Amino acid sequence: MDSVIAVNDLTKTYKKTDAVKGISFKVKEGEIFGFLGPNGAGKSTTINMICTMLPPSSGDITINGFNVNKQKDRVRESIGIIFQENTLDEKLTANENLMLHCRFYKVPKSKRQERIQEVLEIVDLVDQRKDRVETFSGGMKRRLEIARGLLHYPKVLFLDEPTVGLDPQTRAHLWEYILKLKEKEGITMFLTTHYLDEAEISDRVAIMDRGEIIALDKPTELKNQLGGDMIELSTEDNQKALEEIKAKVEGAEVSVHDDTIYLKVASSDAFISSFIKTLDIPITKLNIRKPTLNDVFLAFTGRRIGESDDK
């Protein structure tokens, strides 16, 4: 099978809000598919519909060949879900939590201990299997949830903001596990995130904004589409600098966000030396870099991810 998830013209309207406005896309077998967008873009609504937890207003979703509206149970058997919130029973041990899930998903009795051992190995928690979850750190709990999501051999794993609330080091560690998992079990992963670095790890990224998919491609392709270099600049008087740039500088797309002026240019090598000479106002910060997914988002929406709508 080529595509594991096929979404066709999917919509969701809450009372007054069109949260998802007719999106279509396919997720290929074995890929990490990232769903990136600011808060309120419609990511959770979409993932909840794909996972059978929320009925769509209209549209079709197929997972592993099963129709999400008509074959809910078959869909549920073939997917694993890691939610944003902790859904472990803190009073139980790691092993007891996993055993419960095995029963719930009807993993055959003879296979349960072997499978629990396998998934605990993947997330490095074998030695803690008899410890109560309430003694675990945030990162360990997340790892245990991932282990639990894997128990019933799902073909697709859904991770809704899997690292939200974790410190950067724990996030990085968790990613090592997620990538190991992809290699070891060949699972297709559907990930929602508003962290740009996490979206970068995905094989393909759909960027969602206000209920629509505004771009979908490999992260490198999305950034290549923009081309050129980004120059970030602060000066002693940004307002004056902006006026000067608009009056004197050619060959740059200019935008301002917070206390930074952004210039998109074809090549910073050719641009920068004459630019610095042109500007009369002292520069306090200068940074040259390649475009990021945030620049892609900016190019499509006029905003940066994390910035509110009214900016």
Ligand SMILES: Nc1ncnc2c1ncn2[C@@H]1O[C@H](COP(=O)(O)OP(=O)(O)OP(=O)(O)O)[C@@H](O)[C@H]1O
């Ligand atoms: N149960 C609900 N009832 C009414 N409106 C809702 C409901 N759930 C979500 N919405 C609205 O639908 C839109 C999309 O929300 P959604 O939670 O899917 O976005 P998101 O991209 O997942 O954001 P976040 O990262 O904050 O979870 C928002 O405008 C939100 O306020």
